[in-house]
Amino acid sequence: MGIEFTLAELCIASASEAFEEDGESLATGIGIIPRLAASLAMKTCNRDLMMTDSESFMLAEPNPIGSRDANFMQENESWMGFSRIFDNVWSGRRHAMVGPSQIDRFGQTNISALGEDYRKPKVMMLGSRGFPGNSISHRNSFFCPSHTKRVFVTGECDFVSSVGYNPSRLPRGYSLEEIDIHRIVTNLCVMDFGAPDHQPRLRSLHPGVKLDTVLENTGFELFLPDPVPETAIPTALQLDIIASLDPHNLRATQIKGDPPGSGI
């Protein structure tokens, strides 16, 4: 019997790899799994990453997630209020991993509104937040805890909150090379835009996941490597660090049913 881990832990370890080649850059993970992935990367594969406390200070070491002891002292290294975040965003030295409600074949995403009529949305969500600026300024990755056609839509997103590899929306004077959609990690697989002309591609299937399951739950075509690799399982060291970063096991609440990651 090998090492035991949950699907959430597999996703965290796999998503942490997305930050490996970022160099000295601000890693922002929005949501529990992306935040743990960025934090894990900062403690393993990319020690040069920068991170905030999700409020207004930069940290030399990532904070554990959730409530902390009264005597806990975070390792501040500078002030980083919201207005200053934009100075960093627009400089391009950042990689955000976020969880959009819709993602299309161009890597465009939607967190704003669902439905045909923007003036009267069927479902109003957050609003576009910082997605437009993030997507034109720096590298972005996505995490999706429930890989379905509702998220990976056929056609374009109902509202395009972030720019992707869509030639028909490319602004004058820009090339697709200036856009950087890096990695998509889901509960089923890992994808990227490494196919010709930045089309979407399957990178690996999580252990035990069938290729057909991914194809049936994705609203657009995926380029397939031959053979399709299996997503690397987390190491004992990664699992220890994840546990220390998430002492209240909030990661267990992020994927429905908190299934094991070994595909049993």
Next chain:
Amino acid sequence: MNKVKSASEAIAQLEDGMTIGIGGWGPRRKPMALVREILRTNLNDLTLVSYGGADVGMLCAAGRVAKLIFAFVSLDFIPLEPFFRQARQSGKLDVLEIDEGMMLQGLRAAAWKIPFIPTAVGLGTDIIEKTSEIKMTNSPYDNKEWVAMPALDLDAALIHVDHADCRGVCQISGPDHYMDDWFARAAQNTIVSCDELVPESFFNDENAARKVFWERAVTDSVVLITGGAHPSSCAPLYGFDSEHFRSYAEFAKTDGIDSYLEAYLGRDENDYQSKVGGLEVILDLPLPTY
């Protein structure tokens, strides 16, 4: 120089149809007592500019908002602001949806008295495609197209701070002043509520002076309302009231904003505070962990 006014005197300066910027961020350091004072008047037909929370939700639900300029509206731990959501889904709310950073640029342009700021933010997205309000521009220095983020000129800004003096020196000693300095500078009339009104000498200490983000000439009115950010937070003094926000969200699902206001708004802020458990309870709300 004495800029101190009562909440009702300060809000009486506002008129129907004005464009009003509201400081803070989501459920954090919102000038909620000033928002409640608006709700006690008949002010109407407002255009709001806000990193929105319950300020936007309440004013939209109460039918006071003609147009909303926003990047998000959220209570953080309740991600989707329920009354804002209803207002949007009704199709009756005119909106200009922009990026968070574009809002900062629009406020800066207004503060600097320039018509727009060129930016890449918004390129290729429906922020630009779904509105005719934001124009593109050419650069005299390259061949790219740029978004021309227009100045967000504010008739008034409403801001809550922890300490202020009667001349309008304002201190934000919590960890982040958000974009409040730009709201203050972008506005013709900046109305600031404060938790504590302090003597001028309070700012002699350089550590106190370092937490002042705009000069006093930018502040037009000062209103003392201890606990005035409730139910939003005012770090380091008090956290947001998650129980109250849950109840507020429940009203959105059931009886609506009129019943919420009936239950809590009261005739003035003292009355409001007594209905939500009293000032001591507000000042005792724990700070959140992020």
